[in-house]
Every structure is written in structure tokens, then in C-alpha cells.
Amino acid sequence: MREITFAEAICEALLEEMERDSTIFTYGEDIAKQGGIFGTYKCILGKFKDRIIDTPISEEVIYGSAVGAALAGARPVVEFHFADFIFTGMCSVVNQIMKIRYMSGGQKKLPIILRGPDGIARAAAAHHSQSIETIFMHVPGIKVVIPSTPYDAKGLMKTALRSDDPVIFFEHKRLYKTKGPVPEEEYFIPFGKADVKKEGKDITIIATSRMVLESLEAAKELENEGISAEVIDLRTLVPWDKETVINSVKKTHKVIIAHETWRRAGWGAEIAATIYEEAFEYLDAPIKRIGARNVPHPFSPPLEDAVIPHKEDVIKAAKEILSL
Amino acid sequence: MGVNLLDLYETMVRIRLFDTKAEELFLQGKIPGFIHSYVGEEAVATGVSANLRPDDYITSTHRGHGHMIAKGADLKLMMAELYGKKTGYCKGKGGSMHIMDFSLGVLGANGVVGGGIPIAVGAGMAIKLVRKSDQVVVCYFGDGASNRGTFHEGLNWASIYKLPVIFVCENNMYASTAYMPETTSVLDISARAVGYNMPGISVDGNDVLAVYEAAKEAIERARRGEGPTLIEAKTYRLKGHFVGDPELYRTKDEVKRFWEKEPIGRFEKKLFEEGILTEGKKREIWEKVEKEIEEAIRFAEESDFPPPEDALTDLFVDDRGYDY
Ligand SMILES: Cc1ncc(C[n+]2csc(CCOP(=O)(O)OP(=O)(O)O)c2C)c(N)n1
Ligand SMILES: [Mg+2]
Numbered sequence: 062m063r064e065i066t067f068a069e070a071i072c073e074a075l076l077e078e079m080e081r082d083s084t085i086f087t088y089g090e091d092i093a094k095q096g097g098i099f100g101t102y103k104c105i106l107g108k109f110k111d112r113i114i115d116t117p118i119s120e121e122v123i124y125g126s127a128v129g130a131a132l133a134g135a136r137p138v139v140e141f142h143f144a145d146f147i148f149t150g151m152c153s154v155v156n157q158i159m160k161i162r163y164m165s166g167g168q169k170k171l172p173i174i175l176r177g178p179d180g181i182a183r184a185a186a187a188h189h190s191q192s193i194e195t196i197f198m199h200v201p202g203i204k205v206v207i208p209s210t211p212y213d214a215k216g217l218m219k220t221a222l223r224s225d226d227p228v229i230f231f232e233h234k235r236l237y238k239t240k241g242p243v244p245e246e247e248y249f250i251p252f253g254k255a256d257v258k259k260e261g262k263d264i265t266i267i268a269t270s271r272m273v274l275e276s277l278e279a280a281k282e283l284e285n286e287g288i289s290a291e292v293i294d295l296r297t298l299v300p301w302d303k304e305t306v307i308n309s310v311k312k313t314h315k316v317i318i319a320h321e322t323w324r325r326a327g328w329g330a331e332i333a334a335t336i337y338e339e340a341f342e343y344l345d346a347p348i349k350r351i352g353a354r355n356v357p358h359p360f361s362p363p364l365e366d367a368v369i370p371h372k373e374d375v376i377k378a379a380k381e382i383l384s385l
Numbered sequence: 386m387g388v389n390l391l392d393l394y395e396t397m398v399r400i401r402l403f404d405t406k407a408e409e410l411f412l413q414g415k416i417p418g419f420i421h422s423y424v425g426e427e428a429v430a431t432g433v434s435a436n437l438r439p440d441d442y443i444t445s446t447h448r449g450h451g452h453m454i455a456k457g458a459d460l461k462l463m464m465a466e467l468y469g470k471k472t473g474y475c476k477g478k479g480g481s482m483h484i485m486d487f488s489l490g491v492l493g494a495n496g497v498v499g500g501g502i503p504i505a506v507g508a509g510m511a512i513k514l515v516r517k518s519d520q521v522v523v524c525y526f527g528d529g530a531s532n533r534g535t536f537h538e539g540l541n542w543a544s545i546y547k548l549p550v551i552f553v554c555e556n557n558m559y560a561s562t563a564y565m566p567e568t569t570s571v572l573d574i575s576a577r578a579v580g581y582n583m584p585g586i587s588v589d590g591n592d593v594l595a596v597y598e599a600a601k602e603a604i605e606r607a608r609r610g611e612g613p614t615l616i617e618a619k620t621y622r623l624k625g626h627f628v629g630d631p632e633l634y635r636t637k638d639e640v641k642r643f644w645e646k647e648p649i650g651r652f653e654k655k656l657f658e659e660g661i662l663t664e665g666k667k668r669e670i671w672e673k674v675e676k677e678i679e680e681a682i683r684f685a686e687e688s689d690f691p692p693p694e695d696a697l698t699d700l701f702v703d704d705r706g707y708d709y
Contacts, residue, residue, distance in 0.1 A: 094562040094634040117532035117568040118498050118560055149497065149533070184417035184469065186480045188496025325709065355708045356700050361469030361477030362417050367693035 062242040068097075070211035070243050071176075071232060072104040074218035075138065077247070079109055082136065085222065088114040089123060089140025089177070097140070099178055099237045120146060125153030127173045128161055136172045138222070144179035144231065145191045158227050159202025170225035175203075176218075180233040180271055180321055181369055187357035190365075192270075192322035197229050198298045198331065204252055205298040207231040209273035211241040213296055216250030224252070233270045233321075255302035257309070261291035264315040264379050267306060267332060269295050272319040272351070272370065279375035288383060298328055306332065307340050314345040317378045321369060324352030349378040388435050390661055391670070393593050396434070397427040397649050399674045400451040403460060404624075406678050407450065407467060407481070411628045415686075416467045418480045423451035425591075425623030428648035429555050430455035432596025433523055433616075436604045442490040442508045442522040444501030447482045448555075449494030452525050456491055458484075460681035470688035477691045478699065498560075499533035502526060502552075506539045509548030509613075521549040521607040523600075529560025531574050540581040540615065549607035551600065552615045555590065557622035562634040578615040590618030591648040623647060 065073070079085045086109075087102070093115040096103035105113055116123055124147070127137040141147045147154060154175065162171045181190045197205045204226055208214040214232065221228040258273060259280050266276045273294045280290040291309055295301050310316055316336060318329035329350040336348060354368045404422045411420045423430070426448070434455035437443070445452040453463060458474075466473025467481050474484050485493040492508060495501045505524030512520045530536055531554055543550045554574045558565045566572060578585025584606075588599045596618055603614035621643040625632050632640075656662035697706040 090560075091562045095631065115563050115568065117563075118529045119532045119534065121534050146497065149499075184480060186418065186478075186483055186496060188482065188500075189419075354697060356697055356706075359478045359696050360418060360475075360480030360483065361691055363469075363690045363693055364477060364696040367696040 062244055064240045065211055065243050066238055066240050067211045067214050067232065068100045068237040069104065070215035071101045071218055073243075074215045074222060075102070076105050076108070078219065078222035079105060079112060082222070084134060085136040085138060086112040086114070087138040087140065088116050090116060090118055090142045092140055098142075099232075099234065101232070101237070120150035121153050122150075124150040124175070125157055127175070128153070128157045128171070131171045131173050132169060136222070138174045138176065141175055141177040143189050144177060144193050145188050147175070147193065155200055159200060162226075163202065171227050172225050173227040174221050174230060175228070176230035177232065178234045178237070179231040180235060181358065181365065182234045184360055184362050184365060185358075186360035190358035192231070192320070192353070194231050194269075194298060195322055195326065195328045198328050203227040203229050203299065205229055205231075206252065206296070207269045207298060208296055209236065209270050209294050211239065211243050213250060213256065213294070215243055216248050217252070217296060219247070220249045220252060223249075231270065235271050239274075250296070252297045253300035253302055254296070255305040256294045256296055257291060257305065258294045259290070259292040261289040261313065263289045263313055264317065264382060265291045265293060265306075265309040265313045266317045266319060266375060266379070267293045267295060267329075268319040269298070270321060272321055275370070275372040276319055276375050279372040279379065282372070282376055283379055288379060290379060301332070303335065306336065310336055310340045311343045314343055315382050316344070316348040317351060317375060317382065318348065319351040319370060319375055322352055323355050324350055325355045327352045346382045349382055351375060351378055388597060390656060391666070393431055393435060393597070394649075394652060394656060394662065395670050395674065396431045396455055397593065397652065398670055399677070400427040400431065400454045401649055402674050402678050403454060403463070404450055406682065408624065408628050410467075410682070416481070417469055418482070420467070420481050420628040421448040421626065422624035422628065423448050425643070425647050426555055426557055426620045427451055428593035428596055428652070429553065429590045429618040429620055430525070432593045433551070433553055433600040435597055436601050437521070437523065440490060441520050442492055442505070444492045444505040444508075444522070444524045445494040446501060446525055446527060446530070447494065447496055447498070448527070449484060449525070450481070453484055453486070453491055453494070456489055458486060458489060458491065460677055461684040464681035464685040465688050468685040468688070469690060470685055471691040471695070472684070472688040476695065476699070499526060499530035499535040502530070502533075502535040502539040505550050506542050506548060509543060509550040510546065512549055513546065519608040521551060521604050523551045523553055525553050525555060527560060528554060528556040528558070528565045528569060528574060529563065531577065532569060540577070540583065540613070543613035544581045544583050547610065547612035549610070550613045551603045551607055552613060553600070554615065554617045555620060556617050557620050559622055559626065559635070561626045564634065573617060575615055575617040581615075583613050583615060585615040585617070587617040587619060590620030591646050591651060593648055593652050621646070
């Protein structure tokens with residue numbers, strides 16, 4: 062199968078759906094001239110007059126306008142440039158996009174996609190490194206997609222572009238250049254369906270985004286030491302695939318949850334609490350959660366490395382659990 | 386004129402050489418993260434800052450090295466911060482985009498476009514309501530930032546409370562890839578002052594004396610308690626948005642044309658004509674500044690990186706980390 066990058070996969074999904082559906086239009090900062098800072102608009106440059114638009118740096122309007130556009134019959138795909146900057150328009154996101162359908166008594170569909178890069182880059186410091194997906198899992202009203210491979214990114218983006226609800230789509234900066242097999246034929250990946258990226262029987266590692274790759278690396282090294290780890294990529298957090306998780310817990314009886322966002326009150330806490338509530342009797346050991354240390358991201362590379370989680374943290378947690 | 390013209394010249398040279406060197410070091414892989422060069426815009430911060438006292442405040446931007454240097458920052462501490470070293474202004478936690486020195490009145494460079502505007506307004510409130518002093522605040526921001534809500538909300542505040550804030554918009558014609566006239570409702574950003582009932586003036590931002598004069602008037606007005614001014618300094622960003630920018634959104638020819646108007650050469654010509662600068666004096670100034678920068682680089686390179694455990698310090702004053 063051909064291999065393409067994560068960024069290309071995102072763009073392909075956008076291209077195919079924009080060709081099919083003339084109500085889709087996309088806007089944000091720095092997308093129409095160079096194809097986006099990470100190249101996720103390259104393949105649509107020059108193809109859709111008036112449907113790919115550079116906006117002013119006016120974030121509250123960037124997000125709030127999506128509501129009006131969707132209610133008036135369009136399908137806006139809104140770029141957030143860096144996830145960190147969504148906070149500058151957060152009221153429009155949380156109080157308008159995420160509530161208006163409900164508050165109207167479900168009168169209309171609200172097909173809005175917010176998408177763009179999140180996560181660490183390399184020494185980009187605290188205003189350009191955050192992973193903020195948990196907030197959108199906590200506040201109800203938006204579906205949360207956070208893929209780890211080009212294949213998943215394309216299939217999930219295709220689904221998002223046909224979804225009738227608001228979707229927030231997080232693309233990790235360190236993943237954009239990663240390559241992976243993506244078929245030429247059209248396919249869709251449903252929301253709420255986790256992917257078991259590696260099967261195993263001794264321990265379950267639940268992860269998303271960059272931490273899936275770190276966990277797979279960790280699993281490979283654990284394999285060398287005779288430990289068989291199962292790696293589950295949740296792919297979407299709202300909804301999340303409880304069934305796949307619980308079934309894996311029933312098989313391995315041991316769990317690690319790994320995310321790049323802060324450990325404290327990160328989404329791993331929600332997954333862990335659910336496992337405790339619904340599958341406590343299957344657990345042989347306390348669940349371990351891996352996440353960033355609870356500080357803003359420091360600039361200096363050695364500090365940044367100390368704050369964000371790596372495969373070594375996964376390996377260490379697995380060994381600790383298994384030695385219990 | 387109460388200003389030493391050779392001091393202005395020297396400050397501009399210092400900014401030029403610092404950012405030229407920073408770019409070089411970044412390309413050599415010695416400086417991590419991002420560098421946004423101020424080359425070509427030196428006259429703005431230099432002309433404004435020549436009117437400031439050490440106890441005045443400024444808020445800066447992602448393109449902030451020039452603002453810092455003009456306010457009198459220590460090049461060693463700046464360079465060490467760029468390198469991510471423990472001896473830097475922010476102990477390696479901030480980096481280029483977040484250099485701050487509160488003791489110097491630099492209330493922060495900022496990774497969030499327009500993020501400094503409310504901060505400047507707040508400092509103005511403290512001066513007026515709490516300190517009851519004749520200090521002023523200079524708020525630097527770009528043309529792109531003038532499209533953010535913080536600009537419009539901030540100017541309204543400063544106006545109704547008659548705050549001692551001088552809003553200095555550095556219109557360098559671009560906001561990242563976006564050409565200013567395509568994303569901004571007015572060609573003269575100073576025109577926006579009308580809506581906020583404050584004086585608005587556009588000056589040639591590549592003419593250090595024009596900037597100096599405009600800032601002088603605005604700053605004296607603010608010190609007298611007569612309220613804020615919006616100054617638009619029309620300039621041009623001669624380098625990419627960040628070091629490494631492919632710059633597909635403008636022609637090389639355009640950039641070349643603007644190099645002919647760059648502020649240091651222009652001022653130099655005037656100084657030569659008036660007999661204030663001689664070849665010998667010029668060499669002396671450049672060599673002196675080059676030496677300062679070499680020393681700053683040596684200081685940065687000889688300094689240690691912060692140890693990993695420093696990542697958890699400085700969040701709260703009690704320094705207990707609360708990493709749980
Ligand atoms: C709120 C916010 N939105 C977007 C960005 C990404 N970004 C960084 S610099 C920049 C352009 C800023 O343009 P301008 O204000 O004109 O300043 P300049 O870079 O030209 O000095 C953008 C869009 C950001 N840092 N913050
Ligand atoms: Mg600009």
C-alpha cells in the first residue's frame with residue numbers, strides 16, 4: 062500500500078470531501094498562501110476559490126462565526142492554528158458552538174469542525190505546546206478526535222466532514238511528518254471505535270496521539286523482556302470506546318493510561334475511574350496514569366524532556382505493575 | 386533635541402547585530418525553538434524607548450528582542466535565555482518568545498498575539514489608581530494584533546479611564562503569511578484611534594527621529610495624565626516571519642526594495658551628512674557592539690542547562706510544586 066504523511070492524509074480527506082460537498086469551506090490564519098504552517102492545506106491550494114480563506118487574527122470571531130455559518134447552511138472547517146490559541150476564542154467555542162444545538166432544543170444540526178495542531182513541538186514553550194483535549198471531554202457538546210496515524214487521521218477526518226455535530230480534531234505537531242499506509246480507496250472510521258494497535262495478554266496500555274507511538278515502542282522493548290503488552294489507541298475521546306477497554310482489562314487485568322496532556326485531571330483519570338467503577342473485580346493491580354508533569358511547558362530542551370512523558374515512562378510503569 | 390543621536394544609532398546597531406547573530410546561531414542549531422527577527426524594525430523600539438525612564442513599563446511581543454534591548458536589557462541574560470540556559474532571564478523556562486525582566490519594566494514578550502495589550506492596560510490602571518505616579522506604559526504589538534479583540538477592548542479601556550498607555554503598533558505589512566491590507570479594514574491603523582476617542586498618528590517607522598518625536602509627544606501627554614495615544618509605526622519585516630520561513634507569500638523583489646529603506650543605513654546617511662558620524666566612529670560603534678554580542682554568546686555557551694528538576698520550580702511562590 063502507498064505511504065503518505067499524516068499532514069497529507071488530513072489534506073486528502075479535506076480535498077475529497079470539498080470536491081463532493083460544496084457547502085464545506087475552510088478558514089483560519091495562514092492557510093491559503095502557503096498551505097498551512099504544517100502543510101495540511103497544500104493539496105487544496107488553488108482548487109476551491111472562495112472556499113479556503115485566510116482570516117485576520119480575530120479568534121473570537123473565527124470560532125463564533127462557525128456557528129452562524131453552520132446555522133445558515135454551510136459546513137465550516139475552522140483551523141485553530143495552534144491549540145493554545147483556541148483559548149482566545151474559548152467563549153465562542155464553549156458557550157456557543159458546544160451549547161447552541163442543545164439550548165435550541167435540537168432544532169438544527171451544527172456541522173462544525175475545529176481542527177489544527179496540538180502537543181509539543183520542540184522547545185516551543187508554554188504558549189505553543191499544550192495538549193488541551195481533556196477540557197473538551199469535560200465540557201459536554203463537542204466530539205473529540207485525536208488520531209495517531211495517517212490512516213486513522215484520514216478515516217476519522219472523512220467521518221468528521223460528514224458528521225452533523227461539532228467536532229474538535231487534534232493533530233499532534235510531531236506526527237505531521239510521520240508516514241504510514243493509506244489506501245487509495247475511500248474509507249471511513251467511525252467515532253467511538255478504539256483500535257487495538259498491538260495485541261497482548263499481560264498488560265493493557267491505553268493511549269492517544271503521540272503517546273500511542275511511544276507506547277508501541279515501549280511494548281516492543283517490553284516484548285524483548287517477555288512482557289506482552291496490548292496497546293489500545295482510543296482515537297476519539299467523545300465518544301470513547303468503553304467496550305474495547307473493558308474487554309482488554311478482563312483479559313490482562315493490568316492497566317496503564319498514557320497521554321501527553323497533564324496528568325492531573327487529565328482524561329486518563331476519567332478512563333481509570335470508569336474502569337474502577339465497572340471492572341474493578343478484574344483488576345490485579347492499581348491502574349497507573351502517565352501524563353505531563355503539572356507545570357506549564359518549559360522552553361529549555363532538558364526541562365521540556367523532564368516534563369513530557371516518553372516511552373521510558375511507559376516501560377517503567379509496566380515493570381512496576383508487573384512486579385507487584 | 387534632548388536625545389543623543391549616536392546613542393540612537395548605537396541602539397539600532399545593537400538590535401541589528403543581536404538578531405542577525407541570533408538567526409545565525411539558530412540556523413547552526415545552537416538555539417532551539419523559534420526566533421522572530423526584528424531586523425528592519427529597529428527604529429521603532431529605539432525611537433520610542435529613548436523617551437522612557439527605567440521605571441516605565443513596556444509589554445512586548447513574539448518579535449521582542451528589539452524592545453528588550455532598547456529598554457536596556459542585558460545581552461548576556463538575553464542570549465542565555467535564547468540558548469535555554471539556567472543563567473538566562475527566565476532560567477530557560479521562557480525562551481526567545483517569552484523573555485521578561487520585571488525589574489527593567491519589561492512585562493513580558495508574549496507568544497500570544499495581542500496578549501500584551503490587556504497587560505499594558507492593567508499596568509496603566511495600577512499606575513493611575515494605585516501608584517499615582519507619572520510612569521507610563523508602552524504597549525508594542527503588530528498590525529496583525531490590531532485585529533484581535535484585545536486591541537479593541539484594550540483601547541476602549543485605556544480611553545475611558547485615561548490611562549498612561551502608549552499603544553505602539555508596528556505595522557510591518559505582514560502578519561505571518563497574511564498581507565496587512567488583505568486582513569485589516571483600514572490602511573492606516575492609526576485611524577482606529579478615532580473609534581476610541583484618543584489621538585492616533587501614523588509615522589514612518591523606519592525614521593528613528595520621526596518615531597522619537599511622535600513617542601515623545603504621546604509619552605509627555607500620558608505623563609501629564611491626559612491619557613493614551615495610538616501610534617502606528619509603518620515599517621517592514623525584512624526577514625521571514627520566523628527564521629526558516631519559506632516566505633512564499635511575497636516576492637524577493639519586494640523585500641529587496643524595502644532593504645533600500647532600512648532604518649540604520651538611512652539614519653547613518655543623515656548622521657554622516659551632518660558630520661555627527663565619521664567612518665572611524667562608525668567602526669568603533671560596530672566593533673564595540675560586536676564585542677558585546679560575542680561576550681553574550683560566550684556567556685550563553687559557557688552556562689549550564691538547568692537541571693531537569695528545575696522544571697518543577699517557579700510555579701508558585703511556595704515552590705512546593707504540587708505535582709499531584
Ligand atoms: C492569538 C494568536 N493567534 C495566532 C498566533 C500565531 N501567530 C504568531 S505571530 C502571528 C502574526 C502576528 O502578526 P503581527 O501582529 O503583525 O506581528 P509581526 O509578526 O508582524 O511582528 C500569528 C498569526 C498567535 N501567536 N497568537
Ligand atoms: Mg506584522
